[in-house]
Amino acid sequence: MDLTKTGEFIAERRKAKNLTQAKLAEKIFVSEKTVSKWECGKGFPDTSIILLLCEVLEISANELLSGKLLSKEEYKINAEENLIALKNQQARYAKHLLTLEYVVGFMSSLIFLISIFFSVYVIEPLAWKIVLVTFGSLSFLIGLIFTLLIEREAGYYQCGNCGYKRVPSYKEVLFSMHMGRSRYLKCPKCGKRTWNKKKIDK
Ligand SMILES: [Zn+2]
Incomplete structure (x- = not known):
């Protein structure tokens, strides 16, 4: 915060309201000397006075702290920048999850296939075959649950x-065909079955 700038701004607004330092001081219950001090940049209004001062000068507390009037556009630009930053943050998170989904899906399927292959062609004792198939199936199941969770968490599908x-239900995700990032789904709105593309940004 720039005390000189704020002081000049207070003086500017006071003059714009056709108030003398004494008149302004009277309105906000402080001494004329106090107002003079603020305007010279040698002090700043106490928090208990700020709202009253802003009301008299017809400015916002934000403007007082900025030391200038803020246009509606400046407010808007600020709001939009924050919104875009938030959206980017969400998109990065979703992308991260989808990469994780690929890796986990691939690894669990690979472990499953290798386990089945070894239990059928390589390992002889039946007990070991059972252990391997169980292990492979468990890995597959964990991968499936994980990808199901991510499918619901990251992004959404758009009707073709x-x-x-x-965002489709777990059941829909589980029982629908998919190719890469597209999924064959029935649209709840138009009722048609189409290939729905996965989208990240809203
Ligand atoms: Zn549709």
């Missing part, structure tokens, strides 16, 4: 017919 966006 009407463009309707939504």
